[in-house]
Amino acid sequence: MNPSFDSVYFEPAALHYPLGSYLKQKYASLPWIEIQNHNNIPQLRAASNREFVRLKRHLIIGVRKTHRYTENHKVSDFLVPYTSSGCSAMCLYCYLVCNYNKCAYLRVFVNREEMMNKLVKTANTDPWRHVFEIGSNSDLVLENTVTNNLPWTIEEFARRADGKLTFPTKFDMVEPLLGLDHRQKTIFRMSVNPEELIRKIEIGTSQLSARIRAVNAMCDSGYPVGLLIAPIILVPDWESLYEELLITLSDKLSDDVKRVGFLEVIFMTYSFVQNAINSEAFPSLPTLYQPDQMVGRGRGKYRYREHLQKEAEKILLDMINKYLPKMTVKYIS
């Protein structure tokens, strides 16, 4: 499931890095368009919402300039800006669209050594051996099919740093990660949803069965693993869809994943921006905005009404207890 790009937009400075020249050769057959700044490409910003799908076929290559970490209090302790932002898949609820609007295409940053050096330095001066989330701005397993960054990242961090890395994914292309010298310092988290929701809403991502095989393989390869059941989407038949998902997980996850893996359960949030883009770019697909179920939480964002979410949380936790009784739920939110 490798992305198929139609053109590359690049900052000239990116070509001075080894990864920049590798990408130049790899995508030599595509048109290359010079840009000043990966954060602001005027001709792409001017595109209409209807052109969202076309924009997603562009690959942007630049140099990351901001490296500020943000505190986080879930599986990781810090969100780290890493080797990419944006994504070429098109999940209708993608939180990156809130940040980047229709310019949520895949941007790859070539200065990975600089980012790794900061990670290593921060991790090694940190007495608490924190967990660093490197996949909050993109899907690194998908990015890896473009850059081959992940094997290098995992082994370099394992060799040089204390602490742990983590990233979530909705993709199954983990073959290059198996058999690496990871020293259990990378926590792999696979995101799952009912197959019907993957097909209709998580456009361009891997099927459920392939994701399950991937997390089983990563666990067999010695990585600490978790599953995100996320985002929970309260479609009319959600209870039966999620029960079916949990039955499938109970049947198909390996005994080791069910014994040592953990769970995160996260409800969908949605926004005015996503709704505007989806209704113009995907007019025939289901709308995720349900005014009777959702409530504003500021800055154009919506979440499920509290009483609905609380009821659903209870039902989901009961189902998890029944079908995956050994897996610890780290949080539900």
Ligand code: SF4
């Ligand atoms: S795979 Fe993740 S990053 Fe990519 S579109 Fe879906 S939610 Fe966004």
